Amino acid sequence: xxxxxxxxxxxxxxxxxxxxxxxxxxxxVGAIVVAADGAExxxxxxxxxxxxxxxxxxxxxxxxxxxxxxxxATMYTSMEPCSARRSGPxxxxxxxxxxxxxxxxxxxxxxxxxxxxxxxxxxxxxxVEVVMxxxxxxxxxxxxxxxxxx
Numbered sequence: 001x002x003x004x005x006x007x008x009x010x011x012x013x014x015x016x017x018x019x020x021x022x023x024x025x026x027x028x029v030g031a032i033v034v035a036a037d038g039a040e041x042x043x044x045x046x047x048x049x050x051x052x053x054x055x056x057x058x059x060x061x062x063x064x065x066x067x068x069x070x071x072x073a074t075m076y077t078s079m080e081p082c083s084a085r086r087s088g089p090x091x092x093x094x095x096x097x098x099x100x101x102x103x104x105x106x107x108x109x110x111x112x113x114x115x116x117x118x119x120x121x122x123x124x125x126x127x128v129e130v131v132m133x134x135x136x137x138x139x140x141x142x143x144x145x146x147x148x149x150x
Contacts, residue, residue, distance in 0.1 A: 006105050007133060009034055009076040013043075014107060014139050017055070017078045020046040024146045027110070029079045031055035033063065033101070036072030052087035060099050074103040078140045080110040081119040093122040103129045107136035113147060 009032055016030030026046060033042040044058025053061075056077055063070070075081070081092035081104065096104060109132075110117035120130050141148060 005038070006074075006076070006131060007136070009074075010078070010105055010107055010133055010136055011139075013055075013076045014078045014136060014143065016043060016045050017140070017143050019048075020055075020143075021051075022146060023047065026052075026114075027079055027147055028143050029055035029077060031059045031075060031077040033059050033070070034074045034076065035069070041068055041070075041073070054082060054085070054088070054092050056081050056092035057088065057090075057095055060095050063099070070100045071102065073101050074105060075101050076105045078106065078143070079108050080106055080117055081123065082110065082115070083117050083119040083122045084115040086115075091119070091122075093119040093126075096123060097126040097128060101128065103131070105131045105133065107133050108140040111148060 013030040013032045017028045020028035029046045031044050035041050042059045042062045044055050046055045048058045075096055083091050083093045085091055104123055123130050
């Protein structure tokens with residue numbers, strides 16, 4: 001079940017996705033990591049700093065070596081974390097599980113334009129709670145109009 005707090009953070013992640021450099025070959029995604037106490041600990045967006053970086057990957061990379069406790073933390077991401085990728089060694093779903101996050105909130109399942117994504121299923125199989133807020137999905141589709149042809 002989602003809350004107003006979930007909706008607020010997810011809207012912020014969607015706004016963050018608007019910072020992504022334009023592309024017709026990759027999605028624009030925003031991601032924010034929020035600690036169990038409700039404080040933001042990191043954020044990232046697709047292609048932030050490097051052409052092939054994913055939003056969740058960017059947010060988690062900023063926490064590497066900081067000792068930040070992610071138990072009980074939530075990842076807010078505008079689109080489903082990838083379960084397959086051509087541009088990196090680890091998927092975002094794998095990175096989220098490895099980081100110890102226990103919850104992911106997203107607006108839109110990844111459309112099957114590039115790969116068949118089963119990020120939600122991968123996360124749930126690893127014991128991560130997944131909350132979808134699909135009524136915010138139209139905003140994510142609008143941000144990704146260049147890829148989705150809408």
